[in-house]
Amino acid sequence: MMIMKLASRVSMIKPSPTLVITAKAGALRAEGRDIIDFGAGEPDFNTPDHIKMAAIHAVESNFTRYTPVGGIDELKDAIIGKLKRDNYLSYRRSEIIVSCGAKHTLFNLSQALFDEGDEVIIPSPYWVSYPDIVLLTGARPVIVETREENGFKMTPAELEAAITKNSKAVIINSPSNPTGCVYSKEELAALAEVVLHHQLIVVSDDIYEKIIYDDFPFWNITAVNPSLKDLTVVVNGISKAYAMTGWRIGYAAAPEFLIAAMAKIQSQSTSNPSSISQKAAVEALTGDQQIIAGMVAEFQKRRDYVVSTLESFDGISCLEPQGAFYVFPNVESLYGLRCGNKKILDSTTLAEYLLDEAEVAVVPGIAFGNDRHIRISYATSMALIEKGLERIRMALKRLS
Known part of the structure:
Protein backbone atom coordinates (compact mmCIF):
# COMPACT_ATOMS: atom_id res chain seq x y z
CA MET A 1 0.00 0.00 0.00
CA MET A 2 1.35 3.44 -0.92
CA ILE A 3 1.86 5.86 1.97
CA MET A 4 1.47 9.58 1.43
CA LYS A 5 4.59 11.44 2.59
CA LEU A 6 4.64 15.10 3.56
CA ALA A 7 7.23 17.54 2.25
CA SER A 8 10.17 18.02 4.59
CA ARG A 9 9.47 21.77 4.90
CA VAL A 10 6.37 21.00 6.99
CA SER A 11 8.52 19.59 9.78
CA MET A 12 10.62 22.77 9.83
CA ILE A 13 7.79 24.91 11.15
CA LYS A 14 5.14 24.83 13.86
CA PRO A 15 1.53 26.03 13.98
CA SER A 16 1.09 29.62 15.16
CA PRO A 17 1.22 29.37 18.98
CA THR A 18 -1.17 32.28 19.45
CA LEU A 19 -3.78 30.65 17.22
CA VAL A 20 -3.26 27.34 19.04
CA ILE A 21 -3.95 29.04 22.40
CA THR A 22 -7.03 30.79 21.02
CA ALA A 23 -8.34 27.51 19.58
CA LYS A 24 -7.75 25.66 22.87
CA ALA A 25 -9.53 28.39 24.81
CA GLY A 26 -12.42 28.19 22.35
CA ALA A 27 -12.61 24.39 22.69
CA LEU A 28 -12.71 24.60 26.49
CA ARG A 29 -15.37 27.30 26.28
CA ALA A 30 -17.42 25.03 24.02
CA GLU A 31 -17.22 22.38 26.77
CA GLY A 32 -18.91 24.82 29.11
CA ARG A 33 -15.87 26.23 30.92
CA ASP A 34 -15.77 29.96 31.61
CA ILE A 35 -12.47 30.72 29.86
CA ILE A 36 -11.15 34.29 29.72
CA ASP A 37 -8.95 34.68 26.65
CA PHE A 38 -5.93 36.94 27.07
CA GLY A 39 -4.29 35.31 24.06
CA ALA A 40 -6.15 37.02 21.24
CA GLY A 41 -4.20 39.39 18.99
CA GLU A 42 -7.09 41.40 17.64
CA PRO A 43 -9.06 44.45 18.78
CA ASP A 44 -12.34 43.62 20.48
CA PHE A 45 -14.03 46.62 18.87
CA ASN A 46 -16.40 46.32 15.92
CA THR A 47 -15.40 47.52 12.46
CA PRO A 48 -16.70 51.12 12.18
CA ASP A 49 -20.06 51.50 10.47
CA HIS A 50 -18.86 53.75 7.64
CA ILE A 51 -16.36 51.07 6.62
CA LYS A 52 -18.99 48.35 6.75
CA MET A 53 -21.29 50.49 4.61
CA ALA A 54 -18.57 50.78 1.96
CA ALA A 55 -18.42 46.99 1.82
CA ILE A 56 -22.19 46.71 1.61
CA HIS A 57 -22.19 49.23 -1.25
CA ALA A 58 -19.52 47.16 -3.02
CA VAL A 59 -21.74 44.07 -2.80
CA GLU A 60 -24.84 45.96 -3.95
CA SER A 61 -22.83 47.39 -6.86
CA ASN A 62 -21.72 43.85 -7.81
CA PHE A 63 -18.08 44.63 -7.18
CA THR A 64 -17.59 40.91 -6.62
CA GLY A 287 -12.54 58.17 5.69
CA ASP A 288 -12.95 59.45 9.25
CA GLN A 289 -9.77 58.72 11.25
CA GLN A 290 -11.15 59.90 14.61
CA ILE A 291 -12.41 56.42 15.42
CA ILE A 292 -8.80 55.36 15.99
CA ALA A 293 -8.29 57.91 18.78
CA GLY A 294 -11.26 56.59 20.74
CA MET A 295 -10.04 53.02 20.45
CA VAL A 296 -6.49 53.94 21.50
CA ALA A 297 -7.78 55.91 24.50
CA GLU A 298 -9.65 52.83 25.69
CA PHE A 299 -6.59 50.62 25.12
CA GLN A 300 -4.46 53.05 27.13
CA LYS A 301 -6.89 52.92 30.04
CA ARG A 302 -6.70 49.13 29.97
CA ARG A 303 -2.91 49.17 29.69
CA ASP A 304 -2.60 51.36 32.77
CA TYR A 305 -4.85 49.06 34.78
CA VAL A 306 -3.17 45.84 33.63
CA VAL A 307 0.37 47.09 34.31
CA SER A 308 -0.43 48.49 37.77
CA THR A 309 -2.33 45.32 38.72
CA LEU A 310 0.39 42.93 37.54
CA GLU A 311 3.02 45.00 39.34
CA SER A 312 1.12 44.36 42.58
CA PHE A 313 1.43 40.56 42.18
CA ASP A 314 4.22 38.81 44.04
CA GLY A 315 6.75 37.32 41.63
CA ILE A 316 5.75 39.43 38.61
CA SER A 317 7.26 42.59 37.16
CA CYS A 318 5.84 44.31 34.10
CA LEU A 319 7.43 46.87 31.80
CA GLU A 320 4.93 49.50 30.62
CA PRO A 321 4.39 49.13 26.85
CA GLN A 322 4.32 52.23 24.66
CA GLY A 323 2.16 50.68 21.95
CA ALA A 324 0.13 47.70 20.62
CA PHE A 325 -2.26 46.00 23.07
CA TYR A 326 -0.08 43.51 24.93
CA VAL A 327 1.95 43.37 28.10
CA PHE A 328 4.93 41.05 28.44
CA PRO A 329 5.41 40.54 32.18
CA ASN A 330 8.50 38.86 33.63
CA VAL A 331 7.39 35.74 35.52
CA GLU A 332 10.75 34.05 36.04
CA SER A 333 10.50 34.39 39.84
CA LEU A 334 7.59 31.94 39.79
CA TYR A 335 9.66 29.12 38.29
CA GLY A 336 10.23 26.31 40.74
CA LEU A 337 7.00 26.94 42.65
CA ARG A 338 4.24 24.36 42.70
CA CYS A 339 0.59 23.80 43.52
CA GLY A 340 -0.05 20.19 44.46
CA ASN A 341 1.53 18.04 41.79
CA LYS A 342 1.78 20.92 39.32
CA LYS A 343 5.22 22.55 39.18
CA ILE A 344 5.98 25.74 37.31
CA LEU A 345 9.11 25.06 35.26
CA ASP A 346 8.89 27.63 32.47
CA SER A 347 6.50 29.92 30.58
CA THR A 348 4.72 26.94 29.00
CA THR A 349 3.92 25.19 32.28
CA LEU A 350 2.82 28.52 33.79
CA ALA A 351 0.45 29.13 30.87
CA GLU A 352 -0.92 25.59 31.27
CA TYR A 353 -1.39 26.14 35.01
CA LEU A 354 -3.27 29.41 34.48
CA LEU A 355 -5.52 27.82 31.86
CA ASP A 356 -6.30 24.78 34.01
CA GLU A 357 -6.50 26.44 37.43
CA ALA A 358 -7.57 30.02 36.69
CA GLU A 359 -9.41 29.41 33.41
CA VAL A 360 -7.38 32.23 31.84
CA ALA A 361 -5.57 31.81 28.52
CA VAL A 362 -2.19 33.55 28.11
CA VAL A 363 0.59 32.88 25.61
CA PRO A 364 3.91 31.48 26.90
CA GLY A 365 6.86 33.73 26.21
CA ILE A 366 8.85 30.91 24.61
CA ALA A 367 6.56 31.30 21.57
CA PHE A 368 8.14 34.75 21.12
CA GLY A 369 11.69 33.60 21.83
CA ASN A 370 11.79 34.57 25.53
CA ASP A 371 10.96 31.93 28.14
CA ARG A 372 11.13 34.34 31.09
CA HIS A 373 7.89 36.07 30.18
CA ILE A 374 4.26 35.51 29.19
CA ARG A 375 2.14 37.63 26.88
CA ILE A 376 -1.20 39.01 28.00
CA SER A 377 -3.46 40.74 25.50
CA TYR A 378 -5.74 43.46 26.83
CA ALA A 379 -7.80 43.55 23.64
CA THR A 380 -10.88 42.60 25.62
CA SER A 381 -13.36 44.40 27.87
CA MET A 382 -12.31 46.00 31.15
CA ALA A 383 -14.80 43.77 32.96
CA LEU A 384 -13.08 40.64 31.61
CA ILE A 385 -9.66 42.11 32.30
CA GLU A 386 -10.55 42.74 35.94
CA LYS A 387 -12.06 39.29 36.30
CA GLY A 388 -9.18 37.54 34.57
CA LEU A 389 -6.45 39.31 36.53
CA GLU A 390 -8.20 38.50 39.80
CA ARG A 391 -8.27 34.84 38.78
CA ILE A 392 -4.55 34.99 38.00
CA ARG A 393 -3.86 36.62 41.36
CA MET A 394 -5.72 33.87 43.23
CA ALA A 395 -4.01 31.12 41.21
CA LEU A 396 -0.57 32.58 41.92
CA LYS A 397 -1.34 32.76 45.65
CA ARG A 398 -1.81 28.98 45.61
CA LEU A 399 1.79 28.49 44.45
CA SER A 400 4.47 27.83 47.05
Whole structure:
Protein backbone atom coordinates (compact mmCIF):
# COMPACT_ATOMS: atom_id res chain seq x y z
CA MET A 1 0.00 0.00 0.00
CA MET A 2 1.35 3.44 -0.92
CA ILE A 3 1.86 5.86 1.97
CA MET A 4 1.47 9.58 1.43
CA LYS A 5 4.59 11.44 2.59
CA LEU A 6 4.64 15.10 3.56
CA ALA A 7 7.23 17.54 2.25
CA SER A 8 10.17 18.02 4.59
CA ARG A 9 9.47 21.77 4.90
CA VAL A 10 6.37 21.00 6.99
CA SER A 11 8.52 19.59 9.78
CA MET A 12 10.62 22.77 9.83
CA ILE A 13 7.79 24.91 11.15
CA LYS A 14 5.14 24.83 13.86
CA PRO A 15 1.53 26.03 13.98
CA SER A 16 1.09 29.62 15.16
CA PRO A 17 1.22 29.37 18.98
CA THR A 18 -1.17 32.28 19.45
CA LEU A 19 -3.78 30.65 17.22
CA VAL A 20 -3.26 27.34 19.04
CA ILE A 21 -3.95 29.04 22.40
CA THR A 22 -7.03 30.79 21.02
CA ALA A 23 -8.34 27.51 19.58
CA LYS A 24 -7.75 25.66 22.87
CA ALA A 25 -9.53 28.39 24.81
CA GLY A 26 -12.42 28.19 22.35
CA ALA A 27 -12.61 24.39 22.69
CA LEU A 28 -12.71 24.60 26.49
CA ARG A 29 -15.37 27.30 26.28
CA ALA A 30 -17.42 25.03 24.02
CA GLU A 31 -17.22 22.38 26.77
CA GLY A 32 -18.91 24.82 29.11
CA ARG A 33 -15.87 26.23 30.92
CA ASP A 34 -15.77 29.96 31.61
CA ILE A 35 -12.47 30.72 29.86
CA ILE A 36 -11.15 34.29 29.72
CA ASP A 37 -8.95 34.68 26.65
CA PHE A 38 -5.93 36.94 27.07
CA GLY A 39 -4.29 35.31 24.06
CA ALA A 40 -6.15 37.02 21.24
CA GLY A 41 -4.20 39.39 18.99
CA GLU A 42 -7.09 41.40 17.64
CA PRO A 43 -9.06 44.45 18.78
CA ASP A 44 -12.34 43.62 20.48
CA PHE A 45 -14.03 46.62 18.87
CA ASN A 46 -16.40 46.32 15.92
CA THR A 47 -15.40 47.52 12.46
CA PRO A 48 -16.70 51.12 12.18
CA ASP A 49 -20.06 51.50 10.47
CA HIS A 50 -18.86 53.75 7.64
CA ILE A 51 -16.36 51.07 6.62
CA LYS A 52 -18.99 48.35 6.75
CA MET A 53 -21.29 50.49 4.61
CA ALA A 54 -18.57 50.78 1.96
CA ALA A 55 -18.42 46.99 1.82
CA ILE A 56 -22.19 46.71 1.61
CA HIS A 57 -22.19 49.23 -1.25
CA ALA A 58 -19.52 47.16 -3.02
CA VAL A 59 -21.74 44.07 -2.80
CA GLU A 60 -24.84 45.96 -3.95
CA SER A 61 -22.83 47.39 -6.86
CA ASN A 62 -21.72 43.85 -7.81
CA PHE A 63 -18.08 44.63 -7.18
CA THR A 64 -17.59 40.91 -6.62
CA ARG A 65 -15.29 39.77 -9.42
CA TYR A 66 -11.56 39.34 -9.78
CA THR A 67 -9.45 42.46 -9.47
CA PRO A 68 -5.83 43.02 -10.52
CA VAL A 69 -3.59 40.64 -8.56
CA GLY A 70 -1.86 43.36 -6.57
CA GLY A 71 -4.96 45.37 -5.72
CA ILE A 72 -7.20 47.96 -7.31
CA ASP A 73 -5.76 51.37 -8.24
CA GLU A 74 -8.22 53.12 -5.92
CA LEU A 75 -6.81 51.25 -2.93
CA LYS A 76 -3.21 51.71 -4.05
CA ASP A 77 -3.87 55.45 -4.27
CA ALA A 78 -5.40 55.41 -0.78
CA ILE A 79 -2.28 53.64 0.54
CA ILE A 80 -0.01 56.12 -1.26
CA GLY A 81 -1.97 58.97 0.31
CA LYS A 82 -1.78 57.39 3.77
CA LEU A 83 2.00 56.87 3.54
CA LYS A 84 2.53 60.47 2.44
CA ARG A 85 0.14 61.92 5.04
CA ASP A 86 1.20 59.86 8.03
CA ASN A 87 4.76 58.75 7.30
CA TYR A 88 6.26 61.39 4.95
CA LEU A 89 6.96 58.68 2.37
CA SER A 90 6.33 58.96 -1.38
CA TYR A 91 5.54 55.95 -3.58
CA ARG A 92 4.04 55.22 -7.00
CA ARG A 93 1.36 52.63 -7.77
CA SER A 94 4.01 50.30 -9.16
CA GLU A 95 5.67 50.33 -5.73
CA ILE A 96 2.55 49.15 -3.85
CA ILE A 97 1.02 45.68 -3.49
CA VAL A 98 -2.12 44.66 -1.61
CA SER A 99 -2.29 41.15 -0.18
CA CYS A 100 -4.52 38.96 2.01
CA GLY A 101 -3.34 40.41 5.32
CA ALA A 102 0.05 41.63 6.54
CA LYS A 103 1.11 38.03 7.27
CA HIS A 104 0.53 37.19 3.61
CA THR A 105 2.54 40.29 2.66
CA LEU A 106 5.44 39.11 4.83
CA PHE A 107 5.24 35.62 3.33
CA ASN A 108 5.30 36.95 -0.23
CA LEU A 109 8.21 39.31 0.34
CA SER A 110 10.20 36.54 2.04
CA GLN A 111 9.60 34.19 -0.87
CA ALA A 112 10.67 36.93 -3.26
CA LEU A 113 13.80 38.00 -1.35
CA PHE A 114 15.37 35.15 0.58
CA ASP A 115 17.32 32.14 -0.65
CA GLU A 116 18.91 29.16 1.01
CA GLY A 117 22.03 30.31 2.83
CA ASP A 118 20.72 33.83 3.48
CA GLU A 119 20.44 35.04 7.06
CA VAL A 120 17.61 37.22 8.33
CA ILE A 121 18.16 39.06 11.63
CA ILE A 122 15.16 38.99 13.97
CA PRO A 123 15.19 40.75 17.36
CA SER A 124 13.73 38.68 20.21
CA PRO A 125 11.07 38.79 21.59
CA TYR A 126 9.58 38.51 18.11
CA TRP A 127 6.18 37.95 16.56
CA VAL A 128 5.70 34.19 16.45
CA SER A 129 5.54 33.84 12.65
CA TYR A 130 8.74 35.67 11.64
CA PRO A 131 11.16 32.74 12.08
CA ASP A 132 8.88 30.20 10.40
CA ILE A 133 8.16 32.46 7.43
CA VAL A 134 11.93 32.82 6.96
CA LEU A 135 12.54 29.08 7.40
CA LEU A 136 10.06 28.28 4.63
CA THR A 137 12.33 30.09 2.17
CA GLY A 138 15.37 28.00 3.12
CA ALA A 139 17.01 31.01 4.76
CA ARG A 140 18.15 31.03 8.39
CA PRO A 141 16.61 33.25 11.07
CA VAL A 142 19.32 34.80 13.27
CA ILE A 143 17.80 35.70 16.63
CA VAL A 144 19.14 38.72 18.53
CA GLU A 145 18.05 38.57 22.17
CA THR A 146 17.22 42.08 23.35
CA ARG A 147 17.30 43.12 26.99
CA GLU A 148 14.43 44.17 29.20
CA GLU A 149 16.49 47.04 30.62
CA ASN A 150 16.69 48.46 27.07
CA GLY A 151 12.93 48.22 26.67
CA PHE A 152 13.36 45.09 24.51
CA LYS A 153 14.77 47.25 21.72
CA MET A 154 17.72 46.10 19.63
CA THR A 155 20.77 48.35 19.95
CA PRO A 156 23.15 49.16 17.08
CA ALA A 157 25.86 47.13 18.82
CA GLU A 158 23.58 44.09 19.06
CA LEU A 159 22.66 44.42 15.39
CA GLU A 160 26.30 44.82 14.38
CA ALA A 161 27.30 41.71 16.34
CA ALA A 162 24.72 39.59 14.50
CA ILE A 163 25.82 40.55 10.99
CA THR A 164 27.83 38.06 8.91
CA LYS A 165 28.71 37.78 5.23
CA ASN A 166 25.41 35.90 4.76
CA SER A 167 23.20 38.56 6.37
CA LYS A 168 20.59 39.82 3.94
CA ALA A 169 17.87 41.52 5.99
CA VAL A 170 16.69 42.64 9.39
CA ILE A 171 13.08 42.76 10.62
CA ILE A 172 11.98 45.73 12.71
CA ASN A 173 8.55 45.62 14.34
CA SER A 174 7.57 48.86 16.07
CA PRO A 175 5.29 48.98 18.01
CA SER A 176 6.22 45.43 18.87
CA ASN A 177 4.20 42.29 19.30
CA PRO A 178 4.65 40.98 22.03
CA THR A 179 6.42 43.68 24.08
CA GLY A 180 4.69 46.87 22.98
CA CYS A 181 8.05 48.62 22.65
CA VAL A 182 8.31 51.55 20.24
CA TYR A 183 11.60 52.71 18.70
CA SER A 184 12.28 56.43 18.95
CA LYS A 185 13.45 58.53 16.03
CA GLU A 186 16.95 58.62 17.51
CA GLU A 187 17.08 54.85 18.04
CA LEU A 188 16.02 54.20 14.44
CA ALA A 189 18.57 56.70 13.14
CA ALA A 190 21.33 54.80 14.96
CA LEU A 191 20.15 51.46 13.56
CA ALA A 192 19.90 52.97 10.09
CA GLU A 193 23.62 53.79 10.12
CA VAL A 194 24.47 50.11 10.71
CA VAL A 195 21.98 48.97 8.07
CA LEU A 196 23.36 51.35 5.46
CA HIS A 197 26.96 50.41 6.21
CA HIS A 198 26.21 46.74 5.59
CA GLN A 199 23.57 47.33 2.86
CA LEU A 200 20.98 45.21 4.65
CA ILE A 201 17.35 45.05 3.57
CA VAL A 202 14.95 46.35 6.25
CA VAL A 203 11.54 44.75 6.64
CA SER A 204 9.62 47.39 8.62
CA ASP A 205 6.49 45.82 10.09
CA ASP A 206 4.34 48.81 11.05
CA ILE A 207 1.04 47.01 11.65
CA TYR A 208 0.57 48.53 15.16
CA GLU A 209 1.58 52.01 14.01
CA LYS A 210 -1.66 53.69 15.10
CA ILE A 211 -1.83 52.09 18.56
CA ILE A 212 0.68 54.19 20.53
CA TYR A 213 0.24 55.82 23.95
CA ASP A 214 1.30 58.92 25.87
CA ASP A 215 1.68 60.96 22.65
CA PHE A 216 4.81 58.97 21.74
CA PRO A 217 5.52 59.71 18.04
CA PHE A 218 5.68 56.91 15.49
CA TRP A 219 8.57 56.86 13.04
CA ASN A 220 9.32 54.58 10.14
CA ILE A 221 13.05 54.01 9.64
CA THR A 222 12.88 55.21 6.03
CA ALA A 223 11.31 58.49 7.08
CA VAL A 224 14.14 58.91 9.59
CA ASN A 225 16.80 58.19 6.96
CA PRO A 226 15.52 58.54 3.37
CA SER A 227 18.74 56.94 2.06
CA LEU A 228 17.22 53.63 3.16
CA LYS A 229 14.22 53.82 0.85
CA ASP A 230 15.64 51.49 -1.80
CA LEU A 231 16.56 48.97 0.91
CA THR A 232 13.28 49.03 2.85
CA VAL A 233 9.99 47.14 2.59
CA VAL A 234 7.24 48.93 4.50
CA VAL A 235 4.60 46.42 5.65
CA ASN A 236 1.26 47.50 7.07
CA GLY A 237 -2.44 46.71 6.95
CA ILE A 238 -5.88 47.68 8.17
CA SER A 239 -6.48 44.92 10.70
CA LYS A 240 -5.31 46.51 13.97
CA ALA A 241 -5.98 50.22 13.48
CA TYR A 242 -9.51 49.79 12.13
CA ALA A 243 -10.59 46.58 13.93
CA MET A 244 -10.67 44.72 10.59
CA THR A 245 -8.74 41.52 11.31
CA GLY A 246 -11.17 39.30 9.42
CA TRP A 247 -11.20 41.46 6.29
CA ARG A 248 -7.66 40.29 5.42
CA ILE A 249 -6.04 43.29 3.80
CA GLY A 250 -2.33 43.99 4.16
CA TYR A 251 0.04 45.89 1.93
CA ALA A 252 3.67 46.62 1.20
CA ALA A 253 5.54 49.58 -0.24
CA ALA A 254 8.93 48.77 -1.77
CA PRO A 255 11.08 49.18 -4.88
CA GLU A 256 9.19 48.39 -8.07
CA PHE A 257 11.17 45.25 -8.97
CA LEU A 258 10.38 43.67 -5.58
CA ILE A 259 6.69 44.56 -5.80
CA ALA A 260 6.58 42.95 -9.27
CA ALA A 261 8.19 39.78 -7.88
CA MET A 262 5.74 39.66 -4.97
CA ALA A 263 2.84 40.09 -7.42
CA LYS A 264 4.17 37.21 -9.50
CA ILE A 265 4.21 34.94 -6.42
CA GLN A 266 0.77 36.15 -5.37
CA SER A 267 -0.59 35.47 -8.86
CA GLN A 268 0.27 31.79 -8.42
CA SER A 269 -1.18 31.46 -4.91
CA THR A 270 -4.13 33.60 -3.84
CA SER A 271 -4.46 35.97 -6.80
CA ASN A 272 -6.16 39.18 -5.67
CA PRO A 273 -7.35 39.90 -2.14
CA SER A 274 -11.12 40.10 -1.65
CA SER A 275 -12.67 42.72 -3.90
CA ILE A 276 -15.19 43.71 -1.21
CA SER A 277 -12.51 44.03 1.46
CA GLN A 278 -10.49 46.27 -0.85
CA LYS A 279 -13.39 48.70 -1.15
CA ALA A 280 -13.78 48.68 2.64
CA ALA A 281 -10.05 49.35 3.00
CA VAL A 282 -10.31 52.41 0.75
CA GLU A 283 -12.91 53.84 3.10
CA ALA A 284 -10.82 52.92 6.16
CA LEU A 285 -7.77 54.78 4.86
CA THR A 286 -9.54 57.80 3.38
CA GLY A 287 -12.54 58.17 5.69
CA ASP A 288 -12.95 59.45 9.25
CA GLN A 289 -9.77 58.72 11.25
CA GLN A 290 -11.15 59.90 14.61
CA ILE A 291 -12.41 56.42 15.42
CA ILE A 292 -8.80 55.36 15.99
CA ALA A 293 -8.29 57.91 18.78
CA GLY A 294 -11.26 56.59 20.74
CA MET A 295 -10.04 53.02 20.45
CA VAL A 296 -6.49 53.94 21.50
CA ALA A 297 -7.78 55.91 24.50
CA GLU A 298 -9.65 52.83 25.69
CA PHE A 299 -6.59 50.62 25.12
CA GLN A 300 -4.46 53.05 27.13
CA LYS A 301 -6.89 52.92 30.04
CA ARG A 302 -6.70 49.13 29.97
CA ARG A 303 -2.91 49.17 29.69
CA ASP A 304 -2.60 51.36 32.77
CA TYR A 305 -4.85 49.06 34.78
CA VAL A 306 -3.17 45.84 33.63
CA VAL A 307 0.37 47.09 34.31
CA SER A 308 -0.43 48.49 37.77
CA THR A 309 -2.33 45.32 38.72
CA LEU A 310 0.39 42.93 37.54
CA GLU A 311 3.02 45.00 39.34
CA SER A 312 1.12 44.36 42.58
CA PHE A 313 1.43 40.56 42.18
CA ASP A 314 4.22 38.81 44.04
CA GLY A 315 6.75 37.32 41.63
CA ILE A 316 5.75 39.43 38.61
CA SER A 317 7.26 42.59 37.16
CA CYS A 318 5.84 44.31 34.10
CA LEU A 319 7.43 46.87 31.80
CA GLU A 320 4.93 49.50 30.62
CA PRO A 321 4.39 49.13 26.85
CA GLN A 322 4.32 52.23 24.66
CA GLY A 323 2.16 50.68 21.95
CA ALA A 324 0.13 47.70 20.62
CA PHE A 325 -2.26 46.00 23.07
CA TYR A 326 -0.08 43.51 24.93
CA VAL A 327 1.95 43.37 28.10
CA PHE A 328 4.93 41.05 28.44
CA PRO A 329 5.41 40.54 32.18
CA ASN A 330 8.50 38.86 33.63
CA VAL A 331 7.39 35.74 35.52
CA GLU A 332 10.75 34.05 36.04
CA SER A 333 10.50 34.39 39.84
CA LEU A 334 7.59 31.94 39.79
CA TYR A 335 9.66 29.12 38.29
CA GLY A 336 10.23 26.31 40.74
CA LEU A 337 7.00 26.94 42.65
CA ARG A 338 4.24 24.36 42.70
CA CYS A 339 0.59 23.80 43.52
CA GLY A 340 -0.05 20.19 44.46
CA ASN A 341 1.53 18.04 41.79
CA LYS A 342 1.78 20.92 39.32
CA LYS A 343 5.22 22.55 39.18
CA ILE A 344 5.98 25.74 37.31
CA LEU A 345 9.11 25.06 35.26
CA ASP A 346 8.89 27.63 32.47
CA SER A 347 6.50 29.92 30.58
CA THR A 348 4.72 26.94 29.00
CA THR A 349 3.92 25.19 32.28
CA LEU A 350 2.82 28.52 33.79
CA ALA A 351 0.45 29.13 30.87
CA GLU A 352 -0.92 25.59 31.27
CA TYR A 353 -1.39 26.14 35.01
CA LEU A 354 -3.27 29.41 34.48
CA LEU A 355 -5.52 27.82 31.86
CA ASP A 356 -6.30 24.78 34.01
CA GLU A 357 -6.50 26.44 37.43
CA ALA A 358 -7.57 30.02 36.69
CA GLU A 359 -9.41 29.41 33.41
CA VAL A 360 -7.38 32.23 31.84
CA ALA A 361 -5.57 31.81 28.52
CA VAL A 362 -2.19 33.55 28.11
CA VAL A 363 0.59 32.88 25.61
CA PRO A 364 3.91 31.48 26.90
CA GLY A 365 6.86 33.73 26.21
CA ILE A 366 8.85 30.91 24.61
CA ALA A 367 6.56 31.30 21.57
CA PHE A 368 8.14 34.75 21.12
CA GLY A 369 11.69 33.60 21.83
CA ASN A 370 11.79 34.57 25.53
CA ASP A 371 10.96 31.93 28.14
CA ARG A 372 11.13 34.34 31.09
CA HIS A 373 7.89 36.07 30.18
CA ILE A 374 4.26 35.51 29.19
CA ARG A 375 2.14 37.63 26.88
CA ILE A 376 -1.20 39.01 28.00
CA SER A 377 -3.46 40.74 25.50
CA TYR A 378 -5.74 43.46 26.83
CA ALA A 379 -7.80 43.55 23.64
CA THR A 380 -10.88 42.60 25.62
CA SER A 381 -13.36 44.40 27.87
CA MET A 382 -12.31 46.00 31.15
CA ALA A 383 -14.80 43.77 32.96
CA LEU A 384 -13.08 40.64 31.61
CA ILE A 385 -9.66 42.11 32.30
CA GLU A 386 -10.55 42.74 35.94
CA LYS A 387 -12.06 39.29 36.30
CA GLY A 388 -9.18 37.54 34.57
CA LEU A 389 -6.45 39.31 36.53
CA GLU A 390 -8.20 38.50 39.80
CA ARG A 391 -8.27 34.84 38.78
CA ILE A 392 -4.55 34.99 38.00
CA ARG A 393 -3.86 36.62 41.36
CA MET A 394 -5.72 33.87 43.23
CA ALA A 395 -4.01 31.12 41.21
CA LEU A 396 -0.57 32.58 41.92
CA LYS A 397 -1.34 32.76 45.65
CA ARG A 398 -1.81 28.98 45.61
CA LEU A 399 1.79 28.49 44.45
CA SER A 400 4.47 27.83 47.05
